[in-house]
Amino acid sequence: MHGPYVRRMIPEPGDPDREVSVAETFHEQNDKELTEKEVKQMEADDQAIQTILMGLPEDIYADVDSYETAQEIWLHVQQMMKGSNIGIHEKKAKLFNEWERFTSTNEESIESYYHRFSKLINDFKRNKHFPEKIASNFKFLNNLQPEWS
Structure with a gap:
């Protein structure tokens, strides 16, 4: 509450022989x-x-691990967390935008396509948004290259 202990400067008597x-x-x-x-x-x-520090996510930890006192760390974490609601809404909007625009690209391998799709689904799960199983299956199959049919 009152900050860390700061070592005091201790006076010493001067040297009279100087x-x-x-x-x-x-x-x-x-x-x-x-x-x-x-x-x-x-x-x-x-x-x-x-x-x-043990309870922080990696991205926040990386921003505050250089501070020297618990008070500095705590104040900085509080400041960063104030904007977290905005960040959550932005992440959600970005994910749904990515979902809507997701498709295979020309000359992309099916392995690459599957990897990108899996990453998108994992991002949804990590952010506690779960597209319905049937919707994700349709999305995957409807966006395949014609030659993969």
């Missing part, structure tokens, strides 16, 4: 300087990152 006096210097907090609460917070963020 020509130019330095009041203090800083170093990033190391593992030995972390409190138990800070360690738990860092571990919780790592666990949250793994939990979020």
Whole structure:
């Protein structure tokens, strides 16, 4: 909720033996300087990152796996998912358009035709749209090249 633990910069006293006096210097907090609460917070963020990434589809995972904190990943995933309803309707429209225009091409092998048809049917199934068995059989047979009859 409040973001990841960010290591603090720890002040160190300056070196009085230098020509130019330095009041203090800083170093990033190391593992030995972390409190138990800070360690738990860092571990919780790592666990949250793994939990979020494991549940994502590959296309979304590829977009967010470079973020360093669970909060960044989560915010980006939320933003991407807002448009998912539009994406679903576009996919459905594209599939039905492809279905309507599907036909064999000149000099195409029957194996290639069958492979393209199978891919289209699999895309329908993957997107939870199932053309009726009889409709898919008619579609396949009616679009064969005349020489395959």
